[in-house]
Amino acid sequence: MTASLHTVAAAPVLGLIQLPHGAGLALPAYETEGAAGMDLRAAVSEGEPLMLAPGARVLVPTGLIMEIPHGFEGQIRPRSGLAAKAGITCLNTPGTIDSDYRGEVKVILINLGEAPFEISRGLRIAQMVIAPVTQARIELRSAAGETVRGAGGFGSTGTG
Ligand SMILES: O=c1ccn([C@H]2C[C@H](O)[C@@H](COP(=O)(O)OP(=O)(O)OP(=O)(O)O)O2)c(=O)[nH]1
Ligand SMILES: [Mg+2]
Numbered sequence: 001m002t003a004s005l006h007t008v009a010a011a012p013v014l015g016l017i018q019l020p021h022g023a024g025l026a027l028p029a030y031e032t033e034g035a036a037g038m039d040l041r042a043a044v045s046e047g048e049p050l051m052l053a054p055g056a057r058v059l060v061p062t063g064l065i066m067e068i069p070h071g072f073e074g075q076i077r078p079r080s081g082l083a084a085k086a087g088i089t090c091l092n093t094p095g096t097i098d099s100d101y102r103g104e105v106k107v108i109l110i111n112l113g114e115a116p117f118e119i120s121r122g123l124r125i126a127q128m129v130i131a132p133v134t135q136a137r138i139e140l141r142s143a144a145g146e147t148v149r150g151a152g153g154f155g156s157t158g159t160g
């Protein structure tokens with residue numbers, strides 16, 4: 001039997017605290033067995049949707065405080081359906097949720113489409129991937145070791 005990704009015994013536990021304005025909203029969830037990201041919902045007031053004009057951006061509350069285990073991060077990514085259909089994306093994608101952050105998680109959406117976009121309560125606005133992170137030890141050095149690439153970049157290997 002194949003275990004689903006999220007029932008692996010060693011899976012990290014994501015702690016969630018639902019704030020009062022998030023109460024009643026469905027918790028973030030993996031929509032399919034193999035989904036990489038869990039969808040996040042807009043915790044805007046019922047009956048008071050946010051209208052996002054073309055070109056405008058907005059900080060959308062999720063109504064959630066998270067306890068991401070040490071050694072992991074949350075990556076906030078756009079949903080392709082919103083992007084393809086309406087030009088809605090996350091401005092700072094992938095947004096970084098640090099494991100020591102204890103404020104409300106918010107999603108920065110921007111409307112790159114041509115029409116105003118309505119964000120109503122409960123709309124699945126983005127997805128969050130939990131990913132391992134490594135903190136490097138930093139060493140100040142006097143020079144960098146030589147490589148074939150050297151300082152070539154930004155298209156140095158050609159286009160074809
Ligand atoms: O899309 C995002 C990005 C960040 N955050 C929260 C969680 C994160 O841990 C914190 C800081 O994010 P980041 O380091 O990207 O922002 P900053 O501008 O460097 O702020 P800070 O100086 O607080 O680190 O803000 C969100 O809620 N949503
Ligand atoms: Mg920062």
